[in-house]
Amino acid sequence: MESSDQRVTYLNVAHTVSSWLLTIDHKRIALLYLVSITVMFFLGGLMATAIRLELLTPAGDLMDSDTYNKAFTLHGVIMIFFFLIPSIPATLGNFLIPIMVGAKDLAFPKINLLSWYIYIIGATFGLIATFTGGLDTGWTLYTPYSTAFATTNVVLPATGLFITGFSSILTGFNFIVTIHKMRAPGLTWFRLPLFVWAHYATSLVMVLGTPVIAITLFMVILDRSGFGIFDPTIGGDPVLFQHLFWFYSHPAVYIMILPAMGVISEIIPAFSRKKIFGYGFIAASSLAIAIIGFLVWGHHLFTTTQSMYAAVVFSVLTFAVAIPSAVKTFNWAATMYRGSVSFEAPMVYAIGFMGLFLIGGLTGLFLALLGLDMHVQDTYFVVAHFHYIMVGGAIMGYMGGLHFWWPKITGKKYPELPAQIAAALIFIGFNLTFFPQFIAGYAGMPRRYHYYPDEYQVLNVCSTLGASILAIGYVLPLFYLFWSLRHGEDAGKNPWGVLGLEWTIDSPPHPHNFHETPIVDYEPYDYPEAAHALGLHHVEPEATAHV
């Protein structure tokens, strides 16, 4: 064994720019993605800042309607397509899945790099569009406005999204093949970490859903160029666009939330020092969410020409998605029960996730109700609901995972106290931002307007105040995580004293991850026995006694 300062890691194996830009190491590609999506996150956050500042007062005083339309459109487009969709899969998933299945790399390392370049090209289109007039259609690009009336350049951003979609397809494609074909000896399907199960389900959605949005955007681009697929003046059906759009864009929510659920399923047993409760149910519920998730898109069309009978079916199926989601939440809670729980930053995020996802999920049931949806359709209630899922759920999971695996990725520990403070700020700021929006929406405040009646002002001031706290919570990690790169304590192989293949290898890992292929002859999350066998010091006898 070489001494630790001479050890070859994926970070120090080469230092040239081309060694990064031409790398086929999944760990380096994960970092390329991490940097790119962080830039996009703060760009999308800039748009959010503009929105929140504008909404501080009832009058439209900061910007005119057209500018505001562009601000919320770009906020949505950037956050969804360029941040949330790739967030966990392309960074943590890319880094961890080969390690978790005991492989040296993903099945197709070059395609993995290609996916990053496709992302960058797509994002470049998106950014050029942003700075050459923007886009004002809303992120949903509804026809016929987007095809026939919008005066902004629709083709450029639509092309960008079309291209970016393929990066997502290739990531999902790589994961599916890797999980099927690259598992280490002894690593059966039911020994896989739940993070891997969650990504398998996510990848199914990516591979089956994303091509449909791609072809739909292709049709929009054609219509902008004189075709008439969705043109109502010649008999085309704009609602058909909505069907095709939501066939992907609803499951896309599961692309964001399933990986976060995978992260939470790793963090909860780790910081409860307890075997996960209901492993099989959590694994199966990921697949159930992915499958049922494909059959609920019509709940976005309750107020359109969609037939009432179809709407009833979509409503019932939407309720059905709540079942596997609840299965997960209950199992996480049951895992914590009588565990030896500690509250390091990842666990704060995980518990925050459970609370926010609970509220987000339950308010989703309000929206699945045909009658109630008529009342809250296109109001801030909807905005609050999906932010609870996409920010409260997905981003909490992403931040929790980033902290949890930071020592593995960088080899350095982050400072715990600032991280806990940031996690708490994000939780508090998030609730203060978005809970008032449920109330405003229920009281009738419509989304996508930059002026509103005076009676909504108190709630909007709360929102903007919360958003300011949220912003501090998001900026803080940027500082202490960077700080830790230079000044952080060395992490060692297993700083948390937890189970999992990734914690048996060096931090940061060797370019080939494992010095020799691991043989997995034990069950996952085998606390406390396996942990004892490994001599993990964090396992306390009290926790053992309860099991």
Add this chain to the structure above:
Amino acid sequence: MSEVVSRLQPHFATEQQQYETSTFGMWVFLVTEVMFFGGLFTAYLIYRLQYPQAFINASHHLDITLGCFNTVVLIGSSLTMAMAVHSARVEKSKMIAFWIAMTMVLGSIFLGVKAIEYTQKWEHGLFPANFFLQAADAGQQRIFYSLYFAMTGLHATHMVIGMGIMVYIAVQALRGAYTARWYTPVEIMGLYWHFVDLVWIFLFPLLYLLGRHH
């Protein structure tokens, strides 16, 4: 022998694993392709049910003879592609290149005929952006032609991409890169080409044949 071993990429344990991974990957990719075309097929079927007569009227402007001819050509190209894969299996490198070249010839004939058809449609004012058909249901027929050009255009794009990769594979074959032990790219190329062929097998009846009784 040593040449064959070098085909094993470092992240695989065995050649068998590498082979299975590649072919499985191609099948997963083809699933995404099905969904990709699926969006257009869905749009087509919805509008066909909504405007059956307009779609029949519109399809009468398509040249059924050229369509039939192209169908035969493309099925023939699937045969030549299968021959290329077979040649790889029995390790006849020159025959791989020959059959791939034949596939490309047939593919080029298909695209040439398609170009003639497109030109005719353009001249007859049936291209959507240039539409000047005088008929009571002209608008709905324009939807048909929007879908016709979108679907056949996307199909043709797939053929062009496939033929581009074929050039590379043919050159590699002539250099003796493929052996009976390792010819995965040829096999994967075959899967892709059969898929593209299969898409046409659905496009042809939907666009040219359905509802034409005389």
